[in-house]
Amino acid sequence: MSRNIQVTIIEDDDTIRSGYSFLIGNTEGYEVVSSYCSYEAAALKIANDKPDVILLDIExxxxxxxxxxxxxxxxLPHVYILILTVYESxxxxxxxxANGAAGYxxxxTASAKIIESIKEVKEGGGPMSINIAKMVIKSFQKNQESPLSKxxxxxLEQVCNGKSRSQIAKELFIDLETVRSxxxxxxVKLDVNSRADAIKTARENKLI
Amino acid sequence: MSRNIQVTIIEDDDTIRSGYSFLIGNTEGYEVVSSYCSYEAAALKIANDKPDVILLDIExxxxxxxxxxxxxxxxLPHVYILILTVYESxxxxxxxxANGAAGYxxxxTASAKIIESIKEVKEGGGPMSINIAKMVIKSFQKNQESPLSKxxxxxLEQVCNGKSRSQIAKELFIDLETVRSxxxxxxVKLDVNSRADAIKTARENKLI
DNA sequence: TAATTAATCACCCCATTGGGGTGATTTTTT
DNA sequence: AAAAAATCACCCCAATGGGGTGATTAATTA
Structure with a gap:
């Protein structure tokens, strides 16, 4: 009934590439349809390979x-791309x-986890290594000790939305002078003197 | 050598609460130090319980x-909070x-995964259900078919950073009039006529 | 209770900005 | 060859943003 998951590997290191190839190719339900050592090499033929999932290296x-x-x-508009790399920046x-990778x-990562992630990504999930998930979650977290009042x-959030003083005043039902204040x-608190700098500092310190 | 992981459960449903309590309490290496049916109940005593991880319901x-x-x-500044809920909005x-949950x-979620996630969160990871991870990853992804040129x-990104025309011109080494243009x-492309609306539309359509 | 902090509003000044027009040239992509 | 992208130019003017200085009234914390 269900077809093998078709995988393409794009990875410049020969050893790693054949390692993955062997791992995936010998797993029930998975199939390596092609493997390339660069994007350029892949671009020429990958449209015909029609993989479900691409394992992609960064470097x-x-x-x-x-x-x-x-x-x-x-x-390949419907392909799922799974980044598999040493980089954790x-x-x-x-x-x-942002560019459209479905997982990282x-x-x-242990072999079993890689295999599992390929399946997961194909089913619309978003697999991540533990450390990656940690960073991703951290990126959402606001600073709990903001110097700013509520x-x-x-x-400041409205300023980040590009609103003018008068627009903010209207939305919060307060006077324009109050917004100014x-x-x-x-x-003063952020030690800046322009909207742009306030936004920059606010983002750097996760105040918003 | 290693101490049991101390867990507190805050969950209003009695059945679910005792279910988790039983599951975790009977797992080697884990210990339920307390369980409460509301934040108010927990607030009074939790500081003395000193759990490593709190399982928290939303509703x-x-x-x-x-x-x-x-x-x-x-x-409890050093506690890890793991959200365990039916909500997926x-x-x-x-x-x-954003408020500081370490996982969601x-x-x-299968029992084994819950147990694993408690450990993971205690070790600084960021456990997420598959569907949650999917949403989180999706939230990062830019629209691949933007109507805007590079x-x-x-x-527009600089506008979102609160920069003025002249600041943008300086940074990109182009004339102020070009920025204006x-x-x-x-x-025109976004069908708006102010910075605030442009930013709103851009964010809604993930153009930035 | 006293002292801070937060939140509100007021009025001075003025250079800069932002948005609406209209149009043109050059390079790149299709 | 045609279309899209990127560049620059000059018109107009109300609105905006940032710098001062200061005051009143909650609300919170010491």
Whole structure:
């Protein structure tokens, strides 16, 4: 009834690539339809391979994995891309996810977990390594010890939404001068003197 | 050598509470130090229980789980809070995480996974149910079919950072009039006529 | 209870900004 | 060859933003 999960591997290291290939190819229900050592090599033929899931490395010669994601998605709009890399930098992780990666595993991940994640991603899940999940969750968390009051935080949020003083005043049913006053206090507390700097500081310190 | 993981359960449903209590209490290496049916009940005594991990429900009489998170964190700064609930709304999930929850599981989660997640959270991980992970990852993903050009997207990002036209011009080494021109085109494409509306539309459509 | 902090509003000043027009040139992509 | 993207130019003017300085009334904390 159910077809094997078709997997393509894009990874420049020969040893790792054949390792994954062997692992997946010998697992019941999985099938490696192709493997490439670069995006450029994959681009030429992958549209015919029609994989369900692509295992993608980030560090590669030529087009790197991050930039390869949108290009692969264009070639195969319904493919699920699972990043499998040694990198754990926040920037790379979020860029990969923003570009359309469906999951992110680090290379120390156990074989069983990789196999499980391929299935999970194919079923619409979002597999992540423990450490990745930690970073992702942390990125959501607000600073619990903000120097700003509730009202100030509320107003700063509106500033981040690009609202003008008068717009904020209307929405919060307070006077324009009150908004001004709050913003001035925010500037003092954050030690800034412009909207742009306030937003920057607020984001850096997760005050919003 | 290693102490049992001390767990507190806060959950208003008696049946579910004793179910979890039984499950965790009878697992090697885990210990239920206390269980409460509301935040109010917990607040009085939990500081003495000193749990490592709190299993917290969202739907509860009195203070709900979301609002209870920061309060519990104040009472026990080093506690890990694991949300265990039936709710899967994006809003609740992100609010819970923003408030400091370390993980988020839905109640259909298998017993073994719950036990594993408690350990994971105590070790600094960020356990999530598959469906939650999916939503979290989706929240990062940009719209791949933006109506905006690269330059326009770049400029809109700066607008979202609260930058003025002249600041953007300086940063991108282009003329102020060019920035103006781009912003005007962005407004036309997004069918808006102010920064605030552009930011709103951009966020709603994940163009940034 | 006393002292802070938070939240509200007021009026001064003025350079900068933002948004609406209209139009043109050059490079890149299709 | 045509379309889209990126660049720059000049018109207009109300609204905005940031800098001062200061006051009143809750609410919270010491």
């Amino acid at each position: 590669m010669p030529g087009t790197n994995g991050i930039d390869a994601i949108p290009k692969l998605k264009k070639l 926040e920037k790379l992780i979020f860029e990969a996810l 595993l680090t290379k120390n 009202r100030e935080t509320q107003i 709050h913003i001035k206090n925010i500037y | 509860m009489p009195g203070t709900n789980g979301i609002d209870a998170i920061p309060k519990l964190k104040k009472l 994006e809003k609740l999930i992100f609010e819970a995480l 599981l839905t109640k259909n 330059r326009e997207t770049q400029i 781009h912003i005007k085109n962005i407004y």
